[in-house]
Amino acid sequence: MKKLLYISVNSKPEEDSTSKTVARKLIDKIIKYEDSEVDVEEFDVYKEHIPTLTHEYFCGRNTLCNEEDYEELNHRARNEIDRIKVLANQFKEADIYVVASPMWSLFFPAPFKQYLDCVIQNGITIDISERKCKGLLDDKERKFYFVQSSGGDIPVLFKGMLDHSSCYLKDIVKFMGIDKYKEILVDGTGFTKEERRDAIEAAEDEIDAMFKIGKAIDKACEDSKEFMDKMKGYHKKLKKEDGSFTYRAKEDKDEEEPKEKESFTEEEEQEHKAEENNKENESVIKEEEKNHEEVVENDYPVDDTKKEPEEELTDEKMQSYERMESDKVLNEESAKEY
Numbered sequence: 001m002k003k004l005l006y007i008s009v010n011s012k013p014e015e016d017s018t019s020k021t022v023a024r025k026l027i028d029k030i031i032k033y034e035d036s037e038v039d040v041e042e043f044d045v046y047k048e049h050i051p052t053l054t055h056e057y058f059c060g061r062n063t064l065c066n067e068e069d070y071e072e073l074n075h076r077a078r079n080e081i082d083r084i085k086v087l088a089n090q091f092k093e094a095d096i097y098v099v100a101s102p103m104w105s106l107f108f109p110a111p112f113k114q115y116l117d118c119v120i121q122n123g124i125t126i127d128i129s130e131r132k133c134k135g136l137l138d139d140k141e142r143k144f145y146f147v148q149s150s151g152g153d154i155p156v157l158f159k160g161m162l163d164h165s166s167c168y169l170k171d172i173v174k175f176m177g178i179d180k181y182k183e184i185l186v187d188g189t190g191f192t193k194e195e196r197r198d199a200i201e202a203a204e205d206e207i208d209a210m211f212k213i214g215k216a217i218d219k220a221c222e223d224s225k226e227f228m229d230k231m232k233g234y235h236k237k238l239k240k241e242d243g244s245f246t247y248r249a250k251e252d253k254d255e256e257e258p259k260e261k262e263s264f265t266e267e268e269e270q271e272h273k274a275e276e277n278n279k280e281n282e283s284v285i286k287e288e289e290k291n292h293e294e295v296v297e298n299d300y301p302v303d304d305t306k307k308e309p310e311e312e313l314t315d316e317k318m319q320s321y322e323r324m325e326s327d328k329v330l331n332e333e334s335a336k337e338y
Contacts, residue, residue, distance in 0.1 A: 001037045004030065005094035008044040009101035009112040018149035018189050018196055022203045023100035026145060026184065030096060033211050038096070045111040050087070051080040053117055063122040084118045091119040092136075096143045097178075101165065103150040108165040116172065125176050135177030142178045146170075149186040149199070182210065 006027060014020040031038045051057075056077060059065045064081055065073070073081070101108040122128045126135050146169055154162050166183050173181050186203045189196045 001039050002034060002095040003093060004038050004040045004096040004098065005091065006040055006042045007097065007099045007112070007115070008042065008046075009099060009109055011046040017100070017102075018186055018200060019100040019102055019147050021200055022149070022184060022186050022207075023098055023145075023147045025204050026147060026207055027098055029207055029211050030098070030145075033215060034096075041090075041094075043090075045109075045115050049083060050111060050115050050118060051083050052114070053084075057081050057084065061122070062120060062126065062128055084121065085124070087115070088119045088121045088124040092125055094142070095140070096145070098145045098147065099169070100147045101149075103148055103163065103165055106162055106164050108148070108169070120172070120176065135175050138177030138179070141180070143180040144173045144178050144182070146181070146183040147186065147203075148183065149189055151189050151191070153188040154185075184210075 004027065006023065008020060008023075010017045010020055012020070014024065027040060031040075056073060057064060057080060059069060064084065070078060070081060099112070101112060107113075120126055125137055126133070146166060148163075148166060150163075160167060163185070166185065170181050170183070184203055184206060186199050189199045
């Protein structure tokens with residue numbers, strides 16, 4: 001079961017408070033959409049006692065006094081220190097936080113700041129020393145929702161300059177270790193009932209959209225995780241074999257039995273080796289011949305573009321060739337007679 005701490009920062013009754021009305025709608029949605037039961041604990045800063053911090057309660061920065069100094073304090077001071085510890089531990093035990101507050105003078109009301117000063121204590125919600133200062137609320141998943149109402153519409157461009165409460169609260173929550181922070185800013189409540197009603201309806205629509213989108217994202221993450229789990233059953237199994245990696249598509253596929261080595265007699269084995277040697281020699285000779293042909297072709301390239309054109313035979317050239325042939329015959333006969 002998750003614990004939801006609802007912190008009300010408005011002295012008005014819920015039906016007259018815009019921030020409280022929207023916060024109640026938000027709590028109903030949280031209970032509906034959470035994956036486990038939610039126990040709601042309410043804390044009203046205008047009704048509950050919040051100690052005013054004085055120096056005698058502390059022995060260092062955000063560090064309550066030790067047991068020796070505690071025993072020397074009067075009864076009232078000891079009660080105040082005990083109350084601070086109760087508030088800090090109550091805040092630490094929560095899983096979900098909902099704060100409903102109006103904007104007063106560009107900030108939230110003073111009692112809420114006094115409450116935060118009480119719950120931010122060394123050794124409970126933060127760890128502070130000379131060398132470090134960090135939050136301790138990152139030990140589990142926590143969610144923080146801030147609902148704030150304001151009479152006017154604050155432009156987005158001026159949010160950081162005019163809305164100091166949401167900026168401060170976001171920073172202090174992150175500092176304590178709470179990563180998931182959401183804010184519902186109910187602006188433009190105006191002066192009439194109609195303006196207030198319209199602002200509340202707009203905030204309710206924003207809450208519905210926020211949870212629907214969040215639910216869709218969670219569903220997509222679950223589907224993706226389920227798909228990846230299924231894929232593990234079909235994933236190729238990695239098998240190491242002879243120093244190299246081979247893959248097998250199915251895990252349940254039977255491994256092939258190794259082939260038995262053929263047996264030879266000594267004479268057959270010698271003939272087998274001779275055949276293999278002959279094959280290797282033939283392949284080597286062929287490879288050398290091939291390389292030689294490539295070298296010859298590369299050393300003496302044939303250029304077909306430089307071939308001389310064929311000679312055209314005319315009547316005069318034919319008569320000249322005939323005379324040359326007849327002279328050649330006569331010369332050969334004269335040589336023989338000689």
